[in-house]
Amino acid sequence: MTVNTYPGKRLFISFAFLLSSCVASAQVDLARSMAATIMQTYKDSMVVKKYASHLEQDKLIQPGQTVAEAQENRPANWNYEIGVVLIGFERLGKLTNDKVYLEYTKHIIDHFINDDGSIKTYNIEEYNSDNIPPGRQLFYLYDNYKHEKYRKAATLLRNQVSWQPRNRAGGFWHKLKYPSQMWLDGIYMVEPFYAEYAVRNNQPEDFNDIINQFVWMEKYSRDSKTGLLYHGWDESKLQGWANPQTGRSPEFWSRAMGWYMMALVDVLDLVPKTHSRRNELVAILNRLSKAIVQVQDQKTGVWWQVTDKAGQQGNYLESSSTAMFVFGLAKALRMNYISNSFLPAIQKAYNGMIKEFVEQDSKGTYHYMRAVAGAGLGGVPYRDGTYDYYVNEPKRDDDLKAIGPFIQACIEMDWINKNKVNTKK
Numbered sequence: 001m002t003v004n005t006y007p008g009k010r011l012f013i014s015f016a017f018l019l020s021s022c023v024a025s026a027q028v029d030l031a032r033s034m035a036a037t038i039m040q041t042y043k044d045s046m047v048v049k050k051y052a053s054h055l056e057q058d059k060l061i062q063p064g065q066t067v068a069e070a071q072e073n074r075p076a077n078w079n080y081e082i083g084v085v086l087i088g089f090e091r092l093g094k095l096t097n098d099k100v101y102l103e104y105t106k107h108i109i110d111h112f113i114n115d116d117g118s119i120k121t122y123n124i125e126e127y128n129s130d131n132i133p134p135g136r137q138l139f140y141l142y143d144n145y146k147h148e149k150y151r152k153a154a155t156l157l158r159n160q161v162s163w164q165p166r167n168r169a170g171g172f173w174h175k176l177k178y179p180s181q182m183w184l185d186g187i188y189m190v191e192p193f194y195a196e197y198a199v200r201n202n203q204p205e206d207f208n209d210i211i212n213q214f215v216w217m218e219k220y221s222r223d224s225k226t227g228l229l230y231h232g233w234d235e236s237k238l239q240g241w242a243n244p245q246t247g248r249s250p251e252f253w254s255r256a257m258g259w260y261m262m263a264l265v266d267v268l269d270l271v272p273k274t275h276s277r278r279n280e281l282v283a284i285l286n287r288l289s290k291a292i293v294q295v296q297d298q299k300t301g302v303w304w305q306v307t308d309k310a311g312q313q314g315n316y317l318e319s320s321s322t323a324m325f326v327f328g329l330a331k332a333l334r335m336n337y338i339s340n341s342f343l344p345a346i347q348k349a350y351n352g353m354i355k356e357f358v359e360q361d362s363k364g365t366y367h368y369m370r371a372v373a374g375a376g377l378g379g380v381p382y383r384d385g386t387y388d389y390y391v392n393e394p395k396r397d398d399d400l401k402a403i404g405p406f407i408q409a410c411i412e413m414d415w416i417n418k419n420k421v422n423t424k425k
Contacts, residue, residue: 027417030358031092031410033366034403038085039104040365041398045076045111046085077121078112080189081400083133088407090140095411102144109137109150117152124160127176129189132157136193139200158197161190167235170209171216178378180236184229187217188259195270204275210267211277217260218284221248227291228307231256231385232377241377241385249377249385252307255401256375258324261288262405265331282337289338292325293345301345301352305372306390314391319357320371320402326350327405330412333421343421350413353406370395371402 086105093101112120112134122131135157142150165173167180174186191210198206220233232249234242241249264285271278295307297317303325304310305318329346332338359367373396377385 025414027410027414028092028095030354030366031088031407031414032096034368034407034410035089035092035101037366037368037398038089038400038403039100042108046079046082046108046400076111078119078131078134080130080133081404082108083136084188085400085404085407086134086137088404090137091411092407095414102140105137106141106145109134109141113138113149113153115149117149117156119153119156122156124156124163125176127160127164127173129164129172129174129186132160132189132193136196139196154197157193161194161197164190169216169220169235170212171235172213174232181232181234181239181377182217182220183232183377184217184221184256184260185231187213188263191263192266192270195267199270204272207271207275208277211271211275211280214260214264214267214281214284218287220246222287223252226252226294226308227287228252228295229257229260229288231375239378240382251385251387251390253375253390254303254305254307254318254321255324255372257288257292257307258321258328258405261285261292261328262324264288265328265335265337268335268337285332285337289329289332289342292329293342296345296349297352300356301348301350302356303349306387309387312387314388316370316391316395317356318370318372319353319368320399320405322349322353322357323368323402323405323409326353326409327412330409330416334412334415340421343416346413346416350409353409367398368403368406369397371397371399373399374401 086108089101089105093099093105112122114120135154138150138154138157141147142154161172165176165179167173167182171182172186172190173179174181174183191213194206195210198204198210217233218229220235221229221231223230229252230248231251231253232241234247234249236242237244237247243250264281268278268281268285271281292303295310296303297310300317302317302319302322304315305321306312306315307321309315326346326349329338329342329349333340333342333346357369359369361367372390373394375390375393376383383389
């Protein structure tokens with residue numbers, strides 16, 4: 001019996017039944033428990049609590065107001081965090097055939113979608129890639145309810161993709177206010193939606209552009225020594241965080257690479273198997289997988305906030321990136337994109353993820369702990385991308401960006417256990 005501490009409570013939980021050596025249904029049970037935590041927390045609408053620097057950047061702190069007050073009074077807005085957690089709900093619903101996840105998704109998304117397909121709180125003129133991910137739920141809802149408003153809203157988001165500013169290489173700017181910059185995060189924000197829209201609307205010509213976004217991001221952010229990817233690349237090399245020779249940001253941020261890996265495995269579902277460039281994405285995924293496993297914490301099996309600086313002062317084991325890597329690696333193995341030689345690292349990472357980050361409170365509610373609330377580059381106040389910047393950003397428990405990937409990681413581990421995958425294959 002393991003005893004953990006959660007603010008204001010004593011926690012009592014046995015992890016033995018949750019580890020990968022146990023019955024196959026335990027992973028799905030845990031995914032459902034985390035989904036229940038989200039549904040209990042966000043009963044009516046999904047209000048994403050922005051971390052302090054974003055509240056300041058978006059002028060959401062009124063004179064005389066504290067950060068806590070600004071977060072408490074902030075209305076729900078169309079946001080990528082909704083998208084990343086609800087894609088977990090979608091996959092959980094399809095696996096379990098439980099309609100509660102579809103109904104909850106409809107409840108949350110309908111808060112924003114008007115009958116004419118316009119989206120409350122969404123402003124296309126921001127050209128903000130973070131606004132694209134919830135578009136994936138529009139496909140899911142249209143398939144199930146056939147309401148035209150979902151199709152129209154998806155078309156609106158696809159119009160943004162068409163008009164999104166690009167750098168000279170052809171890569172999407174992360175946001176209009178971040179000129180010439182590609183971030184690893186942005187690949188997840190745009191490409192899975194872009195690819196699914198292409199499939200559903202018979203636009204196969206888009207796949208060259210989609211593949212190029214991954215190729216350019218790796219080309220300009222990859223470190224030749226470690227194989228790891230830097231968080232951002234400024235083609236203009238004008239940003240204070242940008243290396244004046246390469247344009248790269250100075251550190252490896254684990255969650256940034258987690259976003260990129262999740263985008264790879266999801267987009268590969270959609271790229272036609274006959275596409276002449278499909279194997280370019282598989283090769284990128286293999287290079288990144290090898291690099292990520294090399295920096296896995298040997299003791300716990302999870303990953304550090306600043307990826308390659310294990311144990312340095314201020315650095316910590318971070319939950320959202322760990323969930324993203326478990327999901328990405330496990331799905332890549334299931335789809336035969338990577339070899340079964342990765343299985344021991346995946347199993348160690350899953351077990352470590354449960355032991356390090358999952359807690360249960362005295363009421364029986366499960367929680368997923370210690371995710372970095374957010375990180376970025378530039379802006380106001382200026383984020384310089386240094387080691388000190390990344391390790392001092394606030395942490396958050398039950399973060400949507402962490403629980404969405406966690407649910408998907410559990411689903412993939414359930415498949416691995418049910419199919420008795422081993423390293424000999």
